[in-house]
Amino acid sequence: MNKLINRLVLGSALCGFYAGLSNAAVLEVQGEIRPDPSNPGGAQIINNTPVTGYCTEFPGMCGMLNLRSNTFNISFHSSGSIPVGHVIPFGFPATWRTFTVSHSSIPGETAEIQIRIAGVGTRYRLSQKAQEIVGLPIGMDEFYYHTTLWGASWVEATPPCRPATEWGRGADANGTDFTVFWLTPEDVTTCPKSPRYVIPGMSLQRLDVHYELRAVRPEKLIGGNYQGSYTYSMGSDFDMGSLNASDPSMTFNLNLTVKQDVKVEMSADRVYLAPKSGWMEWITHGRKPEKLLGDLRFFILSSSPFKMDLNCERPGIDTCLISNGSHQVPVDIGVSLPSPWVDDTGQPIARRPLKLGGAGLQNIKPAGLPNHLPSLLHFAVPQDSVKDMQSGSSYRGTVYITFDSDI
CATH class of the missing domain: 2.60.40 (Immunoglobulin-like)
Structure with missing residues (x-):
């Protein structure tokens, strides 16, 4: 106000x-919308949702790239071995989607909000150590084993995805896990990966997302709270190919507080x-x-x-x-x-x-x-x-x- x-x-x-003047696949989003009085059509959305997942593990990297992550406890599992050259598509909903939110105290008062997935992270887990799968000697850097398995490590995101993890990082000392985060520009459809060795079994342990929000016609927003939700489907919006999702969807529940500035200038x-x-x-x-x-x-x-x-x-x-x-x-x-x-x-x-x-x-x-x-x-x-x-x-x-x- x-x-x-x-x-x-x-x-x-x-x-x-x-x-003078959660439910595993549901994220509760708390934010503020501050329309710009001097720029009709412009607004800043401040996301107050606590950060979870990748950006709690790599806060320096996220700070440098102005990222924030939230984890959805959705896992993906292969139903069997993954053969050499098998394509895991990794399709992401990176384009803007529009949905409606409703004012909590003014019946019939609605607004349009847009959302897009601007970054995606996960931790993959192999059914056995990367070193054992590729058959290299013990004692080398774990990162190198994972790089050999895929030809290029998952740090090197497949274009048009872009890397958000520093080179040489992400490989866990246990030999099976690798944590990564990719940026997804609006022109992303898929960012595929294919192994160079047969992987007996593999899973993605979680789904971390960096999402962006913007208001449509913010100059029409009325002060107060707006609420609404948007749901993405696993298999269509998020396409992991032969990796099967533990949940069919992920939902963003939004509670957005509009804080307007009214500016008046008197002539005398x-x-x-x-x-x-x-x-x-x-x-x-x-x-x-x-x-x-x-x-x-x-x-x-x-x-x-x-x-x-x-x-x-x-x-x-x-x-x-x-x-x-x-x-x-x-x-x-x-x-x-x-x-x-x-x-x-x-x-x-x-x-x-x-x-x-x-x-x-x-x-x-x-x-x-x-x-x-x-x-x-x-x-x-x-x-x-x-x-x-x-x-x-x-x-x-x-x-x-x-x-x-x-x-």
């Missing part, structure tokens, strides 16, 4: 305005209320019971939905009062916003009354990309009240206008 409160001091003789810090024809006309021709008026320009520098509310130093009935110390009169306050800003029914906002409690202005949203044209606050002492104002005195008061993205 971002709440901006502007303090207004009103007067006539009248003075002015001051602005004072508003003077005066007759439409000016004070000289009033003085020259005698006092007339006409309205006292004043407008203030302001600029909405955000694209996020927000609500407006009104509070007063001297509250009246639905609006604020100004006073000369012994007598007070009401000031009608209204607001006009440029296109594409509309209310929750899709109607334009032109000289819309701004009342205590903000009725009617509880969900102001853009119907398109904002253009940063000026908005106006309108202030008026009604004609009937002007008749009652005491001559020779100044009336003033302070009002507070809140712009709040927590709708």
Whole structure:
């Protein structure tokens, strides 16, 4: 939530305005979406989900590559031996997928989120030591045995996959295990591997993923929580060929908190209320019971939905009062916003009354990309009240206008 409160001091003789303002195959994802007020369509998604798997074992490497991993306890097993030259396809869903999330407290309010798998890791386990399979003498580096088995170690990812593990690392001292992580660009379909020796049996012990998230039309998001899920299938989305998965799918359950920033810039810090024809006309021709008026320009520098509310130093009935110390009169306050800003029914906002409690202005949203044209606050002492104002005195008061993205 971002709440901006502007303090207004009103007067006539009248003075002015001051602005201040798991289940094995399910991952629970916690994140924040922070739309960029200065860049409609831009947003930062901060992933607060605890890191597990590869990046807990190799934090330095992940930090250098700006990776984060989460483990799904899905394993893959060969049903028998893997012959020489047999292709394990390793197909990954690296392209962006779109799905819908729903606002947790506003019925019917939805948003579109995109996800893609940007990196994949695993720990493979051989049914016997790599040294025994390739038949090389005991005492050599374990990494070399694994490299010989595959012709190129799994550190050397098959293009277009890219390596995310340092050369010479990944081989476990037990001789059977090898831990690896690959980056998967958007053009990835498969990154196949084939052994140069018959492997009696093999399994992938786990599935680590680095995933990316982005919001579609973030300028339309409303502050609060959105929830939704996306499921990938094993065998189609993740294609490991003859290696059989222990689970048919993996699911991301998303709980995303939208934290909007609403930015407003006032064109001045004072508003003077005066007759439409000016004070000289009033003085020259005698006092007339006409309205006292004043407008203030302001600029909405955000694209996020927000609500407006009104509070007063001297509250009246639905609006604020100004006073000369012994007598007070009401000031009608209204607001006009440029296109594409509309209310929750899709109607334009032109000289819309701004009342205590903000009725009617509880969900102001853009119907398109904002253009940063000026908005106006309108202030008026009604004609009937002007008749009652005491001559020779100044009336003033302070009002507070809140712009709040927590709708």
